[in-house]
Amino acid sequence: MTESSLPFFRPPAEPYGAFCQDNHVAVAATAPGPLSGLSFAIKDVFDVAGSRTGFGHPRWLATHGPAAETAAAVSTLLDAGADLVGRTISDELCYSIAGENLHYGTPVNPQAPDRIPGGSSSGSAVAVAGGIVDFAIGTDCGGSVRVPAGYCGLYGIRPTHGRIPLDGVARFAPRFDTVGWFARDPEVLRRVGEVLFGAGRRGGFTRLVIADDAFARCDAGIQPVLAGALSRLGALFTERASADLSPEGLDQWLDTFRILQAGEIWQSLGGWIEAERPEFGVGVGQRFAAAAETAPADVDAARARAEEIAEGLAARISEGDLVVLPTTPGPAPLRTTSSSEVETDYRRRAMEILCVAGIGRLPQVTLPVGTVDGAPVGLSILARRGKDMDLLDIAARAGFGVPVPPERR
CATH class of the missing domain: 3.90.1300.10 (Amidase signature (AS) domain)
Structure with a gap:
């Protein structure tokens, strides 16, 4: 066709x-x-x-x-x-x-x-x-x-x-x-x-685990909304716990993620970029330039470290654990925020939270749990590999409601 x-x-x-x-x-x-x-x-x-x-x-x-x-x-x-x-x-x-x-x-x-x-x-x-x-x-x-x-x-x-x-x-x-x-x-x-x-086994969850180090990266303004959402999720569980996702720090995990991602991106796209010399916007162009300079030995070391981190997450997150973390540190930046600011400070804080699922190869679902100053706020639930449908079941049970499209309000 x-x-x-x-x-x-x-x-x-x-x-x-x-x-x-x-x-x-x-x-x-x-x-x-x-x-x-x-x-x-x-x-x-x-x-x-x-x-x-x-x-x-x-x-x-x-x-x-x-x-x-x-x-x-x-x-x-x-x-x-x-x-x-x-x-x-x-x-x-x-x-x-x-x-x-x-x-x-x-x-x-x-x-x-x-x-x-x-x-x-x-x-x-x-x-x-x-x-x-x-x-x-x-x-x-x-x-x-x-x-x-x-x-x-x-x-x-x-x-x-x-x-x-x-x-x-x-x-x-x-x-x-x-x-x-x-x-x-x-x-x-x-x-x-x-x-x-497709069809698959569903096992559910028995314990709610709050990722303390991820929540520590949130703006103060969204904390009350997230706390309310945590209470609603917590009502579905009799057992709750708190823990840090990264023993050495999420900033260290992000460095591993960033190097490995950059190396793979340049391997995938570097040849075309060098041949075509396309124009890129602020942030994107700088990241491709940095990817081009990433040393293969550093990429290999990051790949090995990423597998160690993934193995550690698999050991610490049990079959019955539902891990809760913020989706991003705050609501979306204003459109008037400079691209350089969005692409530097805010991006790094967000990626320190976001890199966990990527490094661990884990499923993660974002839930719309409220607004701050009229802007949506998301809360995420994360689990062991293969528990995707269990996450979708919890998302449907949690009762956070259905966002209404603007023209239907």
Whole structure:
């Protein structure tokens, strides 16, 4: 199927700037199934046969032809009855958690228009938060689903690493890359999980574990909202505990994550960047420049250290543990905040929390638990590898409600 023969010829008309205009793609469900009646969007990193993937950059779009095959995750959703209605904006080559794109602009956060939407799966989050689609898929390497879910007041999941195939997804940092998704309704989030994960054993949780070192990195302004959410979650458990996730410090873990991620990103994209010399925005360009200078020996050492950390997390988090941590240190920064400030201080504080799931290959679900100064606040739940559906079950049981799209208020 080619772009011109698709059943929906134009991106959805919407006021948020969430959808790609130059490489729009839409496909009707290929069969009835458990997702019949639901619409979805895909981040601009997923291949659809006959259309071009842009990876958030016009130069990538110009230098890559139509895909021969559709990404495995997209095919699974179409086969389950969902209708694909469009492709969404991504940060440039996914190397940002801000949601800003020098070339295509910054999608408007429907729940807090004066604040950034978060990235790099910015358009997917905005399309869901704005009520344009029922759910949307993105990718999460360092936080690219969890951050925009938190900023836009959505439910979002980063699955266990390797749980969902990455066939037909733009390669970034394979040690950390995952396919995730967003929904306003936790039941929809769970229904999508049942399709993408398939049948599997569910064991539930017996103990709530509060990650003290992650909460210590939060802004004071969101602490009351998080405390209320913790009380609600705690009511589901008879056993509670508190512990630090990182014995040596989350800042040390972030350094390991950053070096390994940079090395893998440059291995994936360095050849194309050197050949094409594309223009990048503030922060993104600096990170690629730093990635180019990362020594292979440092990457090897970071890889070994990451495996040690992952083994330690697997030993400390038991089968029955539900770990609770903030999604980000605070609500989304204002759109008027300088890009340099967002990309330096705030990014590092956020990544110290976000790197845990990536290094540990662990599943993490973001829950919309309230607002501060009109901006959404997210709380996350994390568990052992393979406990993805258990997390989605808890998300549905916790009763945090369904965010209402702006036009329906």
